[in-house]
Amino acid sequence: MNNKEKNKKSIQDKLSNLKYNANSEAHLKVDIKKCLKCTSKPCTFICPAGVYEYRDDINEILVQYENCLECGACKVVCPYNSIDWQYPKSGCGIILKNS
Numbered sequence: 001m002n003n004k005e006k007n008k009k010s011i012q013d014k015l016s017n018l019k020y021n022a023n024s025e026a027h028l029k030v031d032i033k034k035c036l037k038c039t040s041k042p043c044t045f046i047c048p049a050g051v052y053e054y055r056d057d058i059n060e061i062l063v064q065y066e067n068c069l070e071c072g073a074c075k076v077v078c079p080y081n082s083i084d085w086q087y088p089k090s091g092c093g094i095i096l097k098n099s
Ligand code: SF4
Pocket: 030, 034, 035, 036, 038, 040, 041, 042, 043, 044, 052, 061, 077, 078, 079, 080, 081, 082, 083
């Protein structure tokens, strides 16, 4: 195994270098009425942290905002502009363990 392969880390390894200081109030809110029109639900596969989960038994998107990595991708791909996304309030959100 060469050095490049040794340094290759899985997404799970990288995510384990993060810790979270959860905000008591969600920093992202979804207008679930708009989600009813959304057939492709790109938020459920673009999010690297698995924040969005579509539950077909209740026909609703569940949002685990505490896991958010603050990349902003979900807001960009949402076709109905239904995600109200702000950075978590100061001191909350992701914290790099080694920083
Ligand atoms: S992409 Fe936007 S509209 Fe579609 S399910 Fe996700 S949040 Fe709702």
